[in-house]
Amino acid sequence: MKRTSYHHGDLRATLMDACLRLIESEGLAAVSLRRVAREAGVSSGAPYHHFADRAALLSALSIDGFQQLAAYLTAARASTTDPLQALTELGVAYVQFSREHPAQFRLMFRPELSQPDKHPDAHAAGDAAFDVLVETVAECVAVGALPADRAETLAVAWWALGHGLASLWLDGYLEKRSEQMGTHAPELVDAITRTFTALITPDASAG
Structure with missing residues (x-):
């Protein structure tokens, strides 16, 4: 289930949780910042506030x-x-x-x-x-x-x-x-x- 809202300070944790869910469901090959953003229910540019790549x-x-x-x-x-x-x-x-x-x-x-x-x-x-x-x-x-x-x-x-x-x-x-x-x-x-x-x-x- 995607998270559609988050507190600003929780964005990093939200993205990390979303990444783990993606790994568990589809494997490491499925991980990209764009895909993680979608899983987390945030904009495609949101991950770049915390992760360069x-x-x-x-x-x-x-x-x-x-x-x-x-x-x-x-x-x-x-x-x-x-x-x-x-x-x-x-x-x-x-x-x-x-x-x-x-x-x-x-x-x-x-x-x-x-x-x-x-x-x-x-x-x-x-x-x-x-x-x-x-x-x-x-x-x-x-x-x-x-x-x-x-x-x-x-x-x-x-x-x-x-x-x-x-x-x-x-x-x-x-x-x-x-x-x-x-x-x-x-x-x-x-x-x-x-x-x-x-x-x-x-x-x-x-x-």
Whole structure:
């Protein structure tokens, strides 16, 4: 449903919402400033008050997505005082974000569309979200739960796990596999993240 009115200060948010709706319904290829304006119910020139071109709009959505993801991860990290448990919660939160913001999640990892080299703020937002994971791994190292010499590798591995689970769920494969296993996707995500946490601890590695 198109928005036919908006407060002047809400135009930017209106256009971003319209762009996400368009991505969800027709895919990224359908996005142009003119088409987004039509979806938002505003004049064709309205988007240029906030976005120089299509790439600028997509970059803004990417930045917003990473900022929201960082908030999800920060809240998950704060939900427990156990660093290893926090690591598990981060994985679950990452997947949860992708489920609640599927169009934005897919966009955030399409640099050829948002052109992050031309929009360094997008890089900074992505790094800030990743830093929540890095800091949580560092806390695990500090209490002796993870080996210091593998901290950077484990941070990337954990990101890869969360992103893989999120992508598999969005594409429908995780739910299909869950049914075959007699469980449900949320339970499988939780079990996988907990299993991975157990496997990367020094005691498990030694065994």
